[in-house]
């Protein structure tokens with residue numbers, strides 16, 4: 001049996017393992033950043049929609065106050081005209097106009113009250129949220145209950161966290177870029193070599209790795225496949241010790257002696 005072929009494959013697995021361990025240095029940071037980004041978008045939207053409501057309230061209030069002032073001026077004007085009225089008919093006509101303006105003012109006042117009540121309601125709801133936060137009952141808090149200041153603080157915290165994590169990730173990527181690059185080049189060369197020397201082994205390797213397995217080639221550990229811990233039959237030990245390989249009956253991985261990995265490292 002030609003053992004040099006399996007050595008070529010172990011070398012490829014060794015390179016793969018090295019890249020894997022570099023990627024694991026990123027400690028799930030990319031996924032963490034994505035999740036934080038989603039929270040940031042959600043929080044920003046909440047703040048924006050509250051701001052829009054507040055802006056609308058302010059605009060409506062200003063408009064209503066202007067309308068009321070206008071009515072009041074008209075009333076003053078009508079009352080002045082009444083002192084100059086030449087007869088009852090003229091006087092009554094002006095009274096009706098004053099009445100109309102007073103009704104307009106009353107309606108505007110109701111609308112202003114509605115806004116005040118809406119603001120009070122949302123403040124009460126936020127007060128409830130603040131109580132729940134104080135009692136750590138976060139799962140009971142609805143969107144409306146989040147107090148404005150807490151929401152703004154949350155946004156700032158998220159921004160800071162994202163910046164921090166991005167910085168951390170970037171420095172890891174920069175630090176490891178050269179190594180990853182050189183490993184990828186080595187892997188490419190190794191694959192070409194195996195493709196010409198032992199195509200079937202390479203196919204087996206790729207097939208195993210196309211599934212959920214990261215490690216297609218594993219060490220024999222305490223007489224078992226170190227991928228799945230299934231015992232390797234005794235009559236295969238000699239072959240493995242001699243530098244051959246065994247296909248695990250349980251997981252399908254290629255089992256070799258650990259010496260081969262040491263050699264691949266060298």
Ligand SMILES: [Zn+2]
Nearest residue numbers: 225228248251
């Ligand atoms: Zn196995």
